[in-house]
Amino acid sequence: MNILVCVKQIPDPAGPQELNNDNTLKREGKLILDESDSYGVEIALQLRDTAGEGEVTLISMSPGEPSGLRTALAMGADKAIHVVDDTLHGADALSTAKVLAAAVQRAGDYTLVIAATESTDGYTGTVPAQLAEILGLPSVTFAKSIRVEGGKVHVDRQTEAGYDVVEADVPAVVTVTAGVVEPRYPSFKGIMAAKKKPLETLAVSDLGLDLSSWGQNIVSVEDAPSRAAGEKIEDDGEAYLKIVEFLEEQKVI
């Protein structure tokens, strides 16, 4: 079973983040595999290994060296397609989806396209659904588990109340919720093998796309409002009643 996994390389979220003059994120330093993508990679590896055949191919659009892709290859993915092009600087979500869709179409036969529900740096959460629309495929979101059987993908789809059991024809685009599996650590053998795995680097023109402008640009960036001070209650021995009252108001109890 061939599975494509869309992954993003991002600046380390633990480090200081800086913006360019055009309000986009600076991506000059070392890029790492977005942690939220590691769950999709893990699920894809498990599906491939359970099937006993097929390949896991990474699809990524990002500037710079493929250091984050190498991490996913070290985890066990088989190959990668990396779209690197300066003209994509500042691309919005829809343009990103177009690029990924074009890359997916180069990747040969596949059963699933897996993605995270959202990236850790951009947080639009819209790319996978746009990708499915462009490819004309079913889109299943927030998967906590994925099974492929009888030409269909069966997904337990996380909801606030529990989960829905969803099935769709394959190929399909499925997004994976963060934290639903424990991503493996790259083994030392995996690390050694990673650099020998096929990694195709493509420009936008290689994909037959003409993309140099997009509808959405970041006009300004504002700091999140700082949290307002809470209400202070002096404990005169009955403060607990106030807490109970507050929790009841919030319908927590």
Add this chain to the structure above:
Amino acid sequence: MPDHIADELAMFRQTLREFVSAEITPHALDWEEAGRLPRSLFARMGGLGYLGVRLSEASGGAGRDFRYTKILVEELVGSGSLGIAVSILAHAEFATKVVDRAGSDDLRKRFVAPAVRGELIGALGVTEPDAGSDVGAIRTRAVRDGDEYVVNGSKTFISNGNIADYVTTAVRTGEAGPRGISLVVIPTHTPGFTAAARLRKIGTHASDTAEIVFEDCRVPAANLVGDENGGFRLIMQGFEGERLVLSVMICAQMRLMFDAARRYGLERDVFGHPVLGFQAWQHRLADVLTTIEAAEALTERAVDLYVRGEEANSEISMAKLFSAEAAVGVAHDCAQIFGGSRYMEENLIARLQRDSLAFSVGAGTSEVMREIIARTNGLVPPRKAT
């Protein structure tokens, strides 16, 4: 350094950093309390191939060089528990490297390969109650009896002694002095083997340290590593790697202490401004950092020579001597900035300082290092005939 090696080293470091921070650091205090590492840690790290980076491919290792060991050491020290690094390295380097290098295919298959996988835990047994730096004076005796050696004697300060499945043991098989010493792998399930006591140390608490006793332990003669009576040379060669591991460990430990001191000095206010607002502290930490950089440079040079297979005994000894002696002062200075909390058990700096006292004796005392430096640099006049 070629790009592909630099990339591989960088990925190994990043992977280990994530592994240590998620799988080791959160348990460090529990393991310090327990006085040993759980077997599951060896199995987990072995399963991922992290224990065999410098062991041969014939033994299931990765056949890489000391630069990979250096990363393993540095990232383990990052857990803040030196004992964890000591226990893992005693297994992955000290007990196994010599068997991998000089042992038979059969020994590699029976002892090194399972150690690489983390299924068997190894220890190195050289020091005795009456022979530490003076390795040539060991008394534990192995007497050949048919296809077996019969081993009697005792060893002390043995890292992993209680948790090990085998001890790569220095024994006397011949004449007195260094020319009568052999190395034999002794499984700890051998009748007559006892780990006599868990020794209570003042630091490196997560590393299990034991006194072990052999009473008529019968070991297959096939467990001999290299040639009979050829053990002293193997032990001395092994010590080079061991001392290099220690040098790297000390430098990483000093960095950790400096980082902690710097962080605290910037955060902690006293008399209305941060402690590091005082020039006295700025200069003190400037001195500390300069010392650390010097130790790192010496260690890096020794690692470089060692990796290239050049004679490095003198440089390794200098790196180990300088780092170990510097660490005591660095630990004191870095702890002092914490004021009263430097003395509190739960403060990381207190543990790091305590652990740093192991450095001037582990893998050869500072005095032995000076002896090697003197001998290898023409500082010992020839003896006059009497």
